[in-house]
Amino acid sequence: xxxxxxxxxxxxRGEVAVEGAxxxxxxxxxxxxxxxxxCVFHNLPHVVDVGxxxxxxxxxxxxxxxxxxxxxxxxxxxxxxxxxxxxVKTMRASFLALGPLLARFGRARVSxxxxxAIGSRPVDLHLEGLQKMGARCRIVHGYVEAEAERLQGAxxxxxxxxxxxxxxxxxxxxxxxxxxxxxxxxxxxxVVDLAHALTAMGARITGxxxxxxxIEGVPALHGLDFSILPDRIEAGTFMIAAAITNxxxxxxxxxxxxxxxxxxxxxxxxxxxxxxADGIRVIANGRLSSVDIxxxxxxxxxxxLQAQMMAAMSLADGRSVISETIFENRFMHVLELNRMGAxxxxxxNTAIVRGVxxxxxxxxxxxxxxxxxxLVLAGLAAEGVTEVARVxxxxxxxxxxxxxxxxxxxxxxxxxxx
Ligand code: EPZ
Numbered sequence: 001x002x003x004x005x006x007x008x009x010x011x012x013r014g015e016v017a018v019e020g021a022x023x024x025x026x027x028x029x030x031x032x033x034x035x036x037x038x039c040v041f042h043n044l045p046h047v048v049d050v051g052x053x054x055x056x057x058x059x060x061x062x063x064x065x066x067x068x069x070x071x072x073x074x075x076x077x078x079x080x081x082x083x084x085x086x087x088v089k090t091m092r093a094s095f096l097a098l099g100p101l102l103a104r105f106g107r108a109r110v111s112x113x114x115x116x117a118i119g120s121r122p123v124d125l126h127l128e129g130l131q132k133m134g135a136r137c138r139i140v141h142g143y144v145e146a147e148a149e150r151l152q153g154a155x156x157x158x159x160x161x162x163x164x165x166x167x168x169x170x171x172x173x174x175x176x177x178x179x180x181x182x183x184x185x186x187x188x189x190x191v192v193d194l195a196h197a198l199t200a201m202g203a204r205i206t207g208x209x210x211x212x213x214x215i216e217g218v219p220a221l222h223g224l225d226f227s228i229l230p231d232r233i234e235a236g237t238f239m240i241a242a243a244i245t246n247x248x249x250x251x252x253x254x255x256x257x258x259x260x261x262x263x264x265x266x267x268x269x270x271x272x273x274x275x276x277a278d279g280i281r282v283i284a285n286g287r288l289s290s291v292d293i294x295x296x297x298x299x300x301x302x303x304x305l306q307a308q309m310m311a312a313m314s315l316a317d318g319r320s321v322i323s324e325t326i327f328e329n330r331f332m333h334v335l336e337l338n339r340m341g342a343x344x345x346x347x348x349n350t351a352i353v354r355g356v357x358x359x360x361x362x363x364x365x366x367x368x369x370x371x372x373x374x375l376v377l378a379g380l381a382a383e384g385v386t387e388v389a390r391v392x393x394x395x396x397x398x399x400x401x402x403x404x405x406x407x408x409x410x411x412x413x414x415x416x417x418x
Contacts (some may be wrong), residue, residue, distance in 0.1 A: 004388045004402055006379035007411040008361055015407045018235045018254055019045035020228030022397050023304075024190040026093040027167040028197045028228060029053045032062065032073040033100035033220035034175060035201055037223030040068040042238045044228055045400040048392070052091045070225075078105070081262040085111035085142060093395075094166060095123060097205070098144055099172035102135055107147045112139060117368040119327040123167035129156045133169075133176050153178030153217055160299045161186040161211070167194050173215035174203035182213045195230045200224040210262060232258040233304045234398065235280070237373055239263075240305070241405070242282035243271045244312040244381045247409060252279040261301040265291050265309070269316060290355055292320030295326050307333045307374035314342035315381055316355040323350045333371035336364040340386065341379055361386040366393040373398060380410055389417065399401060 022044035030053065032039040044050050048322045058064045058091065061079030064070045081101045088094040092113035101108035115121050123144075127137050130146060132154040139147045153176045158165055161374075168185040173180035185191070187209050195208030201224045204216035220416070235254035242249035248343055256263060256275040263273050268291045272283040290313055295303040303326040313320035314337055331351055334344045340362050343354040361384030366372030372393040379386030388394070391414070394401060405412045 002391050003267045003390065003415050003417050004376060004391050005413050005415050006361070006376065006386045006388070007379055008382040008384065008386060010245065010380070010409050010411055011382065012241055012245045012249055012405070012408040012410055015250040015252055016238050016404050016408060017252040018230045018238070019043070019047070019399050021045070021190055021193065021231035021232070021233070022047050022049055023163070023188075024193040025050050025390045026053050027072060027096055027171070027190070027194045028226065029057065030096050030100055031171055031194065031197055031201065032057065033060070033075045033097060034104055034171060035221040035223055037075045038072055038074040039105040039223045040070050040072045040225040041225040044071055045231060049091050049093065051096070052087065056094050056097060059084070059087065060101075081105055082110045083110040088113050090340045092121060093164070094169045095126070095169070096168050098146060099130060099168045102130070102146045102148055102153055103172045104173040106149060107270060109143050109145050112141050116333060123164075125160065125162050126168045127167060129154075129158075129182075130172065132156055133172060133180065151176035153180040153215070155181050155183070157183045158185060163188050166191050166213070168215060169229065170205065170208070170289070171198065171217060172193065173217060174198050174205070174221060176217040178217055180215045180217070182215075183211065183382065184299060185211055185213045187211060187234060189229060192265065197224060197226050200226055207323050208219050230255060233302065233341070235259060236249045236262045236305045237308050237377070237398075238404075239273075239282045240312050241377055241380060242286045243269065243288060244315065244377050246284045246286070247408070248281070248283045250279055250281045255278040256280055261300060262305060265293060265301060269312070284355060288312060288316040290316040290320040290353070292321045294323040295352075297326070300344075303327060303330060304370050306330060307370045308377055310334070310351060310353060311374045311377040311381075312336065313353045314344060314378065315359060316358065318355055320353040320355070321350060322353060332367040332373045336371070336375055337378055339364060340382055343377075358383055360384055361385040363389065366390045369393050369397045372403070376405070376412075380405070380412070383405070
């Protein structure tokens with residue numbers, strides 16, 4: 001397992017370009033199962049989770065080709081309608097293969113994803129929605145077995161504005177008979193990008209990005225040639241990297257309209273932010289001021305930037321109250337930050353962060369994707385050397401992050417662990 005070794009204390013300066021959004025790419029790639037035509041995708045991020053999704057599609061029998069111009073997926077005929085446990089276990093988003101297989105072929109067998117480090121991650125809303133559309137779902141030996149002759153449009157209300165459930169049910173509804181409405185839907189930009197891709201395939205969708213999405217079923221979908229939207233979480237991560245290192249970074253490709261809450265909070269913390277049509281410039285001068293953070297469904301502050309912001313607040317002047325309202329166990333980075341000298345106390349779903357003058361480098365361990373990048377950010381600002389182990393978590397969502405950080409002036413390298 002590799003580790004990332006950082007000697008902190010350098011101010012990051014320069015320009016970095018963000019990749020396509022991982023959390024849009026995964027459902028959009030799986031949408032290729034909805035058509036017999038060839039689908040071509042551009043701007044896919046070079047992250048492990050995209051590789052895993054392409055492996056899953058190939059395992060099902062789709063023809064996957066990756067060349068310089070983009071990636072094509074052609075699910076004309078499939079060898080099987082089953083997604084294996086070992087694939088779904090490593091990447092929960094694989095579970096979203098269930099609906100497209102069911103909608104197109106009338107049956108599917110996909111492992112339940114199970115929990116993960118940040119929470120139990122149930123899929124009850126996915127299954128309830130599929131059943132409302134006429135699917136018969138049963139869980140046998142850890143697999144969901146689903147069947148449906150012809151899915152029917154339905155009126156679905158999500159108790160929680162689940163991103164995955166919204167995406168899953170929207171995909172299925174495109175081929176159902178009649179109209180489906182999804183109320184209390186997730187409004188994330190990645191949901192909207194999926195709706196754009198499905199519409200490009202011939203689906204009839206209105207309301208994506210609002211809290212009610214309406215889908216008129218069609219008999220079949222056709223192929224598309226589609227470019228994934230930029231990754232707002234990677235962009236936000238680099239913006240916070242500028243804030244925590246007193247740096248000056250231009251994040252090319254960042255879209256301010258997708259990062260409104262993050263921009264407001266960074267400005268409140270004393271960071272200067274300049275937006276233009278091609279990206280966002282972030283300039284930090286002097287110690288940050290503490291700000292309170294409460295993660296919420298979009299357009300609120302994203303849970304996927306909570307850990308990164310906590311790293312910045314651990315060095316800020318004052319006390320920051322950070323509440324995690326989306327996942328029940330997304331504070332695992334706290335113990336590691338405290339080993340670096342941070343002063344953070346967790347009470348339920350709230351972390352009280354008292355800013356300290358300095359963090360000291362230490363060997364730390366990553367537990368999940370965003371916790372690992374939080375520790376990298378802390379290492380960039382810490383005095384001395386930080387070694388972040390288990391960076392396979394990092395590679396799931398960030399492409400060559402050590403190269404991007406080095407190009408911004410960081411003293412960072414990847415070391416093969418024996
Ligand atoms: C997506 O996960 C993202 N992953 C997550 O990013 C992100 O943190 C999350 O949305 C919230 O924004 C991808 O898009 C691949 P949810 P998802 O369903 O869809 C509860 C990252 O770091 N819930 O919106 O799994 C659930 O327990 C990852 O890139 C149910 O109760 O998240 C959670 O408390 C981490 N029943 C809340 O909803 C369900 O059936 C939000 O989960 C489904 C969800």
